[in-house]
Amino acid sequence: MIKKETIIINEIRHGYIMCEQDKKAPVILYLHGGPGSPEYPIFQSQLNSSYLCEFNVCYYDHRGCGLSFNKKSELSLDLLIEDILDITKYLIEKYDKKKIILVAHSFGTYLGIKAVQSHPEYYSAYVGISQITNVRESEKRIYNDLLQVCKEKKDYKGRKLLKKNKRSSSKLSNHYMQNVKGRLLKRYQLGLTREPLPTYFMIQKLFSFPQYSFKNKLEYCKGLIHSSRLLFSMTKDINLFQNSCDFKVPIYFIHGIYDYQVSLPLGKEYFGQLDSPKKELIIFEESAHFPNFEEPDKFNEILNSLFSVEQV
Incomplete structure (x- = not known):
């Protein structure tokens, strides 16, 4: 079941798309890239029916964009991380879990890895797709x-x-x-996807996404501009090498070999410095910046093998 939901946390409306299979299944909180670019409305129709079918997946729209758009709310990296922790606690309680899995992409990987490091007790594992390290x-x-x-x-x-x-x-x-x-x-097809996207692909996908109202679709566009304007300058100085590389949860990095949005060699260097109970770097050979959407069957297979119901 795919449904649009909103909750109020600290007097701010937060929205997300919930792909719910079975409340007993493991829960994934997915953090999109950007800033301000929720991915599920754009790529949902590209995914096959089995994509993450064994999980309850929360595609959360960060504060200030998508279903969480509010141009009057404050925006900072620290506030976004606090929001993620609050959403995490909400999902743990709602689905009666001890921990959930955190999956993040691109810009979201900075928020995700900071959340996991600050509160490892909330998470059974972290998956960073196109992991940001030193911008x-x-x-x-x-x-x-x-x-x-x-x-x-x-x-x-x-x-x-x-x-x-x-x-x-x-x-x-x-x-x-x-x-x-x-x-x-x-x-040179080294950006978002290895295969070139059709002209106006994102606009067409957004405005045909059934779970968004017309107002939601307009707010998506406004939120993309709003978030980028306020947050992009803050992302320039992100440097995870300056922080502790010790983690108390398993860490998995997934990266497309043709991704020139985020440096793969630099990601490998950061990965090499990580100290965690378990870690693995997985390279997708046919992908650029969106390996989870470009090779969904492979991504689905990997997550199912890593996080079966019995393991989580």
Whole structure:
């Protein structure tokens, strides 16, 4: 059963899509990327019917976007992490669980890994998809990788564009991220997905998503702009290498080999420093930034093998 739900926490409305199978099944809290980009409304129709069919999955829309849109509410990374902990406690109580599984993607991985580290007692495991580590260093490496790609492809205009915008790349300006990096990633299918997305794909999927009202769809667009404007500058200085790498829960990283949104080599370095009861890095060979949506059967199989009902 797929249903739209909202709850009030600390006088703020929080919304989510709940894919409920059986209340006895393990519960997954899924944190989307962005900032401000709930993924389930966009990719829901791409997923097969067996996707995470053995779990109760809560696709939570972060404060300030999607079903949780409110342009008057405060936005900060710390507040988002607090919200995640509150939602976690709510799900534990609602489904009568001792712990739940936390799955996060891209921007959500920073929030997720901080939540898991601060309150490991709430979580049986953490899965980071396209894990963020050190944003500035990641972008520096991707800039150099793109120079190499352009050289190999004999894309002299692309190399010239990158070199012309080297200073703006170090500042992570909106112009560089959207019009330089974004353009080249799309050209070489190294961005969101390995296979190119049709023109207006996201708009079409959003406005055909049945669980969102028309108002929800407009608020999705407003929330994307609102969240990006207020939170993007805060994400630039994220550096998990500066924090403790000790964790008390199993840690799993999943990364697409063609992902140039987040540096895979840097993710491997961070993964190597992690100390946890169990850890595993899983590479998807046919994916870019969305391995869970690009290879849903493989993702589903991995989560089912890691988190069977008996294990959780």
